[in-house]
Amino acid sequence: MIAIALLLFMAASAFWLVRLRNLFAVVMLSGVYSLFAAALYLVMDAVDVAFTEAAVGAGISTVLMLSTLALTSRTEKSHNKLSVMPLLLVFITGGVLVYGTFDMPRYGDINAPIHQHVANHYIEKSAAEVGPPNIVTSILASYRGFDTLGETAVVFTAAIGVLAILGRVKGQGMSTSRVAYRRKEDVEEENKEDDKAVSDKKETTS
Amino acid sequence: MIDIPDLIGLLNYWVVIVLMMSGFYVVIAQGNLIKKIVGLNIFQVSVFVFYISMGKIEGGSAPILDDAIEIYSNPLPHVLILTAIVVGVATTALALALVVRINAAYGTIEEDEIQAIEHEEEDVAC
Numbered sequence: 001m002i003a004i005a006l007l008l009f010m011a012a013s014a015f016w017l018v019r020l021r022n023l024f025a026v027v028m029l030s031g032v033y034s035l036f037a038a039a040l041y042l043v044m045d046a047v048d049v050a051f052t053e054a055a056v057g058a059g060i061s062t063v064l065m066l067s068t069l070a071l072t073s074r075t076e077k078s079h080n081k082l083s084v085m086p087l088l089l090v091f092i093t094g095g096v097l098v099y100g101t102f103d104m105p106r107y108g109d110i111n112a113p114i115h116q117h118v119a120n121h122y123i124e125k126s127a128a129e130v131g132p133p134n135i136v137t138s139i140l141a142s143y144r145g146f147d148t149l150g151e152t153a154v155v156f157t158a159a160i161g162v163l164a165i166l167g168r169v170k171g172q173g174m175s176t177s178r179v180a181y182r183r184k185e186d187v188e189e190e191n192k193e194d195d196k197a198v199s200d201k202k203e204t205t206s
Numbered sequence: 207m208i209d210i211p212d213l214i215g216l217l218n219y220w221v222v223i224v225l226m227m228s229g230f231y232v233v234i235a236q237g238n239l240i241k242k243i244v245g246l247n248i249f250q251v252s253v254f255v256f257y258i259s260m261g262k263i264e265g266g267s268a269p270i271l272d273d274a275i276e277i278y279s280n281p282l283p284h285v286l287i288l289t290a291i292v293v294g295v296a297t298t299a300l301a302l303a304l305v306v307r308i309n310a311a312y313g314t315i316e317e318d319e320i321q322a323i324e325h326e327e328e329d330v331a332c
Contacts, residue, residue, distance in 0.1 A: 003218065003259075004217060004218070004221070007218065007221040007222070007225075007255070008221065010221075010225060010251075010255075011221055011224055011225055011228075014224075014225050014228045014229070014248050015228060017228075017232075017244065017248070018228055018231065018232055018236075023238070023240055023241065026240070026241060026244055027240075027244065030244045030247055030248070033248065033251065034247075034251060037251045037254065037255060040255060040258075041254075041255075041258055044258050044259060044261070044262045044279070045261075045262060045266060045267060045268045045269070045278075045279035046258045046261065046268070046279070046283075046284045046287070047268045047270075048284055048288060049254070049258060049284050049287050049288055049291070052288055052291050052292070053251075053254070053291055056291055056292060056295050057247075057251065057291055057294075057295070060295055061247065061295055061298055064295075064298060064299055064302055065240065065243070065244070065298075065302065068240060068302040068305055068306055069240065071306050071309065072240065072305065072306065072309040072315050073309075073314075073315060076236075076237075076238040076241060076316075077237070077238070077316050077319075083235045086231055086234045086235035087231065087235070089234065090227045090230055090231045090234075091227075093227065093230065094223055094224070094226075094227040097223045097226070097227075098220060098223055101216050101219045101220065101223070102216070104216065104219060105260075106212065106215025106216065107215045107216070107217070107218045107219075107259055107262065107264075108215070108262055108263060108264030108265075109215070109263075109264070110263050110264065110266075110277070112260070114260055114261065114280060114282075114283075115263065115280050118282065119280045119281060119282045122281055122282065123269065123278050123281070126271075127271050133270055133271040133272070134269070134270045134271075135269040135270065135271065135278065135281040136269055136281050136284050136285055136288070139281055139282065139285045140285050140288060140289075144285055147285075147286075147289055148289065151289045151292055151293055154293050154296055155292060155293070155296045157296075158296035158297060158299055158300045159296075159299075161300045161303070162299055162300055162303040165300075165303040165304060165306075165307050166303050166306060166307065
């Protein structure tokens with residue numbers, strides 16, 4: 001089955017990503033992961049979601065992360081210990097979730113509860129009530145229009161947030177934490193003292 | 207009694223849970239802030255895959271109306287996830303902006319180093 005193969009590819013890239021230290025490779029691999037997800041959506045009949053994921057998830061996200069990398073650092077500090085507590089927590093949570101899936105309707109089951117309610121109305125009536133042949137468009141723009149309005153509000157808020165966080169940088173320069181400043185001064189003073197000590201030594205030896 | 211063909215229908219959900227947990231592990235166990243955001247993205251996409259696989263109907267086709275098609279997959283999860291993808295990118299952008307700001311203030315994006323600086327700062331204040 002193509003779907004399972006794609007899912008396994010995604011799992012492989014996710015595992016590899018956990019191990020990697022080079023942040024550039026991590027970001028590119030997350031782009032690959034998104035692209036696999038897009039292919040998977042296509043297999044599962046979600047064409048609109050597939051091209052949104054390919055453009056926005058694999059495209060814009062990757063560009064944003066790469067530009068962040070350019071402004072920060074490119075490699076992760078290596079502390080290669082595998083932490084036990086988080087691993088334990090992850091396995092317990094995963095186990096409980098797997099236990100929960102036994103009550104789920106099986107994949108592709110036409111009698112699943114999710115297919116019994118409002119979706120049928122959309123499929124049967126959307127051509128007459130809204131118009132466009134693409135049902136997803138009808139729901140997005142008409143039946144769940146307020147949802148889309150809320151989404152726009154979120155994106156707008158996020159844009160304002162990003163501007164508020166980064167916009168001041170050009171004008172007045174970013175404030176650095178006091179200790180970071182102090183550290184720099186300390187280091188410079190220590191260097192001076194070291195230089196002095198070295199030169200003193202030189203004098204005494206000469 | 208374990209019914210193997212019956213359980214194959216759950217395989218999708220299990221792989222989704224594996225993906226979800228690997229993202230979760232990155233978020234809680236690894237110290238680099240950019241990597242944490244990537245982990246959050248992995249988690250997010252796994253939830254999307256979960257929704258889309260619930261909407262799939264065996265033998266169905268993409269929800270675009272045509273006289274030749276009898277069964278359509280459920281379009282409602284598709285709409286919800288379309289919204290979620292866009293919101294996800296918006297939150298990612300905000301998080302990355304915060305990382306850039308943190309890097310400017312502390313000179314590092316490693317969580318433990320930031321905490322060390324914070325503790326030192328408290329000691330200085332006392």
